[in-house]
Amino acid sequence: MKLLSSSSSISISLFPSLSAPPSRKPSTRISIRSSSATMEGAEEEKKRVIVCGGGVIGVCTAFFLAKKGAKVTLIEKSSIACAASGKAGGFLALDWCDGRAISKLARTSFNLHRTLSLELDGSESYGYRPLDTLSLSITEQDQTSSGSKSKILPNWVDGPARNHNTIGTIETTAQVHPQLFTRTLLSFAVANHDLEVVIGELERVDIELGRVKSVVLKDKGVIETDSVVLALGPWSSRLSMISSLFNVSALKAHSIVLIPKDPTAITPHALFLTYKAANGGEPMDPEVYPRPTGEVYVCGMSAKGEVPDNPEEIMGDPESIKVLKRVAGTVSSHLKEGEVEVKAEQACFLPLTDDDKPVIGEMPNVEGCYVATGHSCWGILNGPATGAAMAELVLVGVSSIVDLTPFSPARFVKKY
Numbered sequence: 001m002k003l004l005s006s007s008s009s010i011s012i013s014l015f016p017s018l019s020a021p022p023s024r025k026p027s028t029r030i031s032i033r034s035s036s037a038t039m040e041g042a043e044e045e046k047k048r049v050i051v052c053g054g055g056v057i058g059v060c061t062a063f064f065l066a067k068k069g070a071k072v073t074l075i076e077k078s079s080i081a082c083a084a085s086g087k088a089g090g091f092l093a094l095d096w097c098d099g100r101a102i103s104k105l106a107r108t109s110f111n112l113h114r115t116l117s118l119e120l121d122g123s124e125s126y127g128y129r130p131l132d133t134l135s136l137s138i139t140e141q142d143q144t145s146s147g148s149k150s151k152i153l154p155n156w157v158d159g160p161a162r163n164h165n166t167i168g169t170i171e172t173t174a175q176v177h178p179q180l181f182t183r184t185l186l187s188f189a190v191a192n193h194d195l196e197v198v199i200g201e202l203e204r205v206d207i208e209l210g211r212v213k214s215v216v217l218k219d220k221g222v223i224e225t226d227s228v229v230l231a232l233g234p235w236s237s238r239l240s241m242i243s244s245l246f247n248v249s250a251l252k253a254h255s256i257v258l259i260p261k262d263p264t265a266i267t268p269h270a271l272f273l274t275y276k277a278a279n280g281g282e283p284m285d286p287e288v289y290p291r292p293t294g295e296v297y298v299c300g301m302s303a304k305g306e307v308p309d310n311p312e313e314i315m316g317d318p319e320s321i322k323v324l325k326r327v328a329g330t331v332s333s334h335l336k337e338g339e340v341e342v343k344a345e346q347a348c349f350l351p352l353t354d355d356d357k358p359v360i361g362e363m364p365n366v367e368g369c370y371v372a373t374g375h376s377c378w379g380i381l382n383g384p385a386t387g388a389a390m391a392e393l394v395l396v397g398v399s400s401i402v403d404l405t406p407f408s409p410a411r412f413v414k415k416y
């Protein structure tokens with residue numbers, strides 16, 4: 001990758017680690033050369049797009065933009081999929097959003113996940129697989145239910161389960177490993193298209209005569225561009241041009257990743273629980289996702305919170321982690337402490353908007369500045385359709401695969 005400073009040309013290789021390089025920072029103004037001044041032939045025609053944020057939404061957008069022939073620079077302040085997009089469950093559902101504004105987005109994206117997995121060998125490279133999904137109720141220390149041997153409950157779910165139902169099948173539910181998915185898409189686009197990654201922090205977007213001119217990176221200078229896409233997840237409101245129009249809040253949720261001693265005992269069944277703790281209190285709704293990697297992912301325990309500046313500083317609350325471990329051990333004797341290695345205890349923030357709909361579209365009154373955020377608990381599912389639709393919007397002015405009108409940031413413009 002070449003970053004040109006005013007005095008020298010510096011080459012930094014970001015792959016294969018995809019993490020922040022050591023501090024070889026260019027200290028002066030960075031200028032990705034303007035196509036008209038220095039490039040020839042087909043290069044000259046390419047639209048320059050900067051995508052800010054290396055979560056699933058930014059990466060999917062960068063992937064489809066690059067595939068469609070744009071010259072893309074992805075800017076990430078920490079490392080790719082370091083936040084919710086790396087720590088999510090990765091559960092996908094075809095029709096669970098039916099009846100909501102995101103129904104078409106979700107259905108399109110579910111199908112795009114299937115296509116992408118064929119194109120990128122997703123079952124090998126990022127654990128894509130269709131799976132069955134069950135709902136069940138569990139009460140801790142319930143002696144009267146013995147993990148009944150019903151036909152729908154797999155053998156490894158041997159805790160005190162009741163009210164079990166099939167709520168998804170291999171036709172309608174699937175999963176990916178979200179961090180591997182995000183990183184695989186990016187690696188593919190870097191290897192095959194015109195996409196480069198810059199580790200740096202977006203400070204602001206500069207506008208001239210109502211149109212995007214450049215982005216300014218903290219301590220790293222300025223990059224000129226034709227368009228910019230802001231995909232900053234729960235950090236979106238840190239940018240005043242976004243917070244002056246709409247609010248993105250953050251919900252903190254916890255997860256653990258367990259490796260059971262005998263992973264072959266665990267079948268591909270996602271579990272959605274209604275869980276009552278022995279000491280009473282409100283029922284909780286944790287989720288359990290076995291992965292083809294042999295890991296079992298358990299998440300839940302959410303609360304509104306303030307996102308720290310640095311995504312690497314997001315820590316799980318020990319009490320919440322303890323509860324998730326108890327949930328796992330109650331659901332299955334294979335997941336009890338002592339029977340598992342604990343691979344990860346973590347937390348992350350999902351981005352929420354005030355009207356519960358994602359924001360995907362061009363910012364009003366700023367030509368060439370787009371935003372994609374607020375995907376709440378369905379960002380991994382809706383990443384591909386968001387990215388594909390955004391790429392069309394940026395490059396041809398309208399999205400044909402999903403109508404983005406309901407998601408336009410213009411809905412937040414106050415009408416007096």
Ligand SMILES: Cc1cc2nc3c(=O)[nH]c(=O)nc-3n(C[C@H](O)[C@H](O)[C@H](O)COP(=O)(O)OP(=O)(O)OC[C@H]3O[C@@H](n4cnc5c(N)ncnc54)[C@H](O)[C@@H]3O)c2cc1C
Nearest residue numbers: 053055056057077085088089090091202233378379380381
């Ligand atoms: C516990 C949990 C489980 C989940 N499970 C699922 C699931 O099973 N299925 C599903 O569909 N969804 C799930 N989600 C939701 C999903 O994870 C999110 O909707 C999605 O990851 C949001 O992606 P994003 O790219 O918008 O944000 P993020 O993943 O937060 O990425 C934003 C990126 O922007 C970067 N950034 C921020 N500020 C700057 C800056 N100034 N300059 C440069 N870079 C910056 C950050 O470092 C970060 O990498 C889950 C979420 C949680 C918390």
